[in-house]
Amino acid sequence: MVSRIKICYTLLDFDSDFRMTPVKLRGFLAHLFTNIPEFHHHSDHSYHYPLIQYKRIHHKLAVVGIDDYADIIFQNISSLDHVTTETEKIPLSSIEIKCGSYQLKQVCKKYKFTSPWIALNETNYATFKKLKNSEKRSFLEKILTGNILSMFKGLGIFVDYKIIITITKFKNITVTAHKNKFAGMYAEFESNILLPNHIGLGKSVTKGFGVIGAIS
Secondary structure (H helix, E strand, C coil): CECEEEEEEEEEEECCCCCCCHHHHHHHHHHHCCCCHHHCCCCCCCCCCCCEEEEEECCEEEEEEECHHHHHHHHHHCCCCEEECCCCEEEEEEEEEEEEEEECCCCCEEEEECCCECCCCHHHHHHHHHCCHHHHHHHHHHHHHHHHHHHHHHCCECCCCCCCEEEEEEEEEEEEECCEEEEEEEEEEEECCCCCCCCECCCCHHHCCCEEEEEC
C-alpha cells in the first residue's frame, strides 16, 4: 500500500473551446495514444479506478494523470499543439502543467462537486425517490463514502480509520452520459480526510463527471 501518489494536471487553453468537451478530448487522445490503454480506460478488469481523467478545471479543459500516469501525461501532453474532432482541427494556444503529490491526511475539509456527481444507478435511484427528504441526505452520504473508499482502493491507499462524510447541500440535476440520462447531483460536503483536489468520484469520471474541488 502507498501513502503518497503523484498527480499531474494539464490545463489546455484554446482560443475558443466551446466545441470541445471532456468526452471529445478523451476520444482524440485515445486515438492518438492507442498504445496506452489507460487513455481510453479499457482494461482487462471489469472495474478499476481510472488513472487518466478528462474534465474541466477552472472552466478549462484538463487531462489529469495519477500515480504512474502522472509522468505519462506530462511527457505526452506537453508537446500537444492541437486537438482534432470528427469535423475540425482546433489549435491549442497554451498548455499549463501542474505536477504535485497527494498524501493521505486526517483533517477536516469542505468540498463541492464542480461537475455533476453521478451517484445513483437505476436500482438505488428507485430507492432514493421513495425516501423522505430527511432520509435522502444520509443515503447519499453512504454512497459518497463508498465512492471515496473505491477511489482509495484503486489508488492503492489504505485508510485505517473511519471516513466521516456530511453532505451540507445537494441539488438534483439530469445529466447525459453514454447517450443515456442519469440522475446527477451538485453537492457540498465536509470530510474528515484530505482528498486529492479535482479528482473524480462516482460514475463516468473519465468523462468529466464527479469532479470535486476544495472550498477554502
